[in-house]
Amino acid sequence: MKRRHSTVLSVLAGTLALTAAAPAGPAASSEAAPPRTVSAWLPYWDQEAAYQNALDHAAQIRTISPFWYQTKSAARVAGHTGAGERRIIDGLHARGIEVVPTVMEAMKPGTLAKVLNSEKSRTRHIDALLDVARSRAYDGLDIDYESIAVASDDKYRAARAGYTAFATELCARLHASGKKCYLTVMPKTRSTGRVWDYEKLGAAADRVRIMAYNLHSAEGRPGPLASPQWYDEILSRATAQVPHAKLEMGLPAYGWNWKVGGPHGGGKDRARHVTSKSAEALRRKVGARYALDPESRTPHFTYTEGKGKKATRRTVWYQDAAGTAAHLPVLRKYGVRNTVLWALNFEEPKLWKTLAQG
Numbered sequence: 001m002k003r004r005h006s007t008v009l010s011v012l013a014g015t016l017a018l019t020a021a022a023p024a025g026p027a028a029s030s031e032a033a034p035p036r037t038v039s040a041w042l043p044y045w046d047q048e049a050a051y052q053n054a055l056d057h058a059a060q061i062r063t064i065s066p067f068w069y070q071t072k073s074a075a076r077v078a079g080h081t082g083a084g085e086r087r088i089i090d091g092l093h094a095r096g097i098e099v100v101p102t103v104m105e106a107m108k109p110g111t112l113a114k115v116l117n118s119e120k121s122r123t124r125h126i127d128a129l130l131d132v133a134r135s136r137a138y139d140g141l142d143i144d145y146e147s148i149a150v151a152s153d154d155k156y157r158a159a160r161a162g163y164t165a166f167a168t169e170l171c172a173r174l175h176a177s178g179k180k181c182y183l184t185v186m187p188k189t190r191s192t193g194r195v196w197d198y199e200k201l202g203a204a205a206d207r208v209r210i211m212a213y214n215l216h217s218a219e220g221r222p223g224p225l226a227s228p229q230w231y232d233e234i235l236s237r238a239t240a241q242v243p244h245a246k247l248e249m250g251l252p253a254y255g256w257n258w259k260v261g262g263p264h265g266g267g268k269d270r271a272r273h274v275t276s277k278s279a280e281a282l283r284r285k286v287g288a289r290y291a292l293d294p295e296s297r298t299p300h301f302t303y304t305e306g307k308g309k310k311a312t313r314r315t316v317w318y319q320d321a322a323g324t325a326a327h328l329p330v331l332r333k334y335g336v337r338n339t340v341l342w343a344l345n346f347e348e349p350k351l352w353k354t355l356a357q358g
Contacts, residue, residue, distance in 0.1 A: 302314065
């Protein structure tokens with residue numbers, strides 16, 4: 001399984017230079033307000049626009065997770081640009097939105113597993129995370145640790161045990177401090193996700209967020225980011241092990257732009273990142289016909305870039321409101337109402353109406 005958020009982050013960060021009562025309003029009606037079922041990650045590299053986007057859709061949003069922190073070592077958790085900005089935290093709280101910042105990591109292979117499998121290092125690391133949680137008026141922390149997912153066959157059981165022990169201890173200490181504990185994990189299918197002990201993570205955390213995207217990644221061959229069939233497989237396992245109310249299904253608001261027929265891998269061969277908005281703008285610019293793939297129910301198009309001998313064919317797969325609408329019935333089938341969007345300000349505006357209809 002390829003890394004999810006860090007894959008998108010590595011593309012965007014290089015190209016582009018968060019609970020108080022809601023404000024007073026009209027008298028409450030006799031009908032209860034609909035539940036807020038949407039959460040979203042807020043990218044630090046597009047912080048102001050994403051923040052304003054969150055305010056515009058505050059009535060639908062339950063939790064915002066600013067992508068603010070990165071674990072560098074057992075004892076060091078560093079902030080990205082703009083991390084901990086109190087204006088954003090206060091502004092979101094004033095609209096009734098929880099602020100649960102994300103801590104990700106980009107450590108060398110095997111390093112994180114060593115930290116989590118050592119009781120001494122694990123405790124030091126949890127201490128560092130608690131310092132972050134207490135540094136602002138945060139409602140909790142969201143842990144997005146992905147490098148353990150690529151553990152080799154002879155090491156994955158130890159990585160699984162270490163992460164489970166870490167998550168259980170961290171969540172207990174966050175709860176003791178009056179904070180919430182969110183865990184972001186990869187999908188569990190027949191062939192992926194074995195490193196995640198969904199049952200124990202679901203027992204420990206307030207929310208388990210499944211990154212249900214990158215079915216086809218930037219380093220692989222072209223194809224959809226998700227499909228109803230894949231969602232069915234993911235949720236059949238997840239809902240058997242995690243309480244439905246604790247699950248948040250991660251939805252993509254982005255895509256990839258691949259070179260047709262070329263080698264696919266890292267470096268210059270990897271696909272280009274596109275947001276839902278930029279993909280649709282490109283489709284209109286090149287005059288490609290809009291179409292949903294019959295099997296995956298996601299939009300895609302192919303076009304020619306350049307002229308003459310330098311001309312290349314490229315294909316774009318992405319997700320939009322129409323595609324999301326075609327995937328939501330699978331969530332309803334399994335009784336999963338809560339979603340989390342990767343990421344704020346990537347999405348086309350119509351998506352919010354689609355999510356409101358659930």
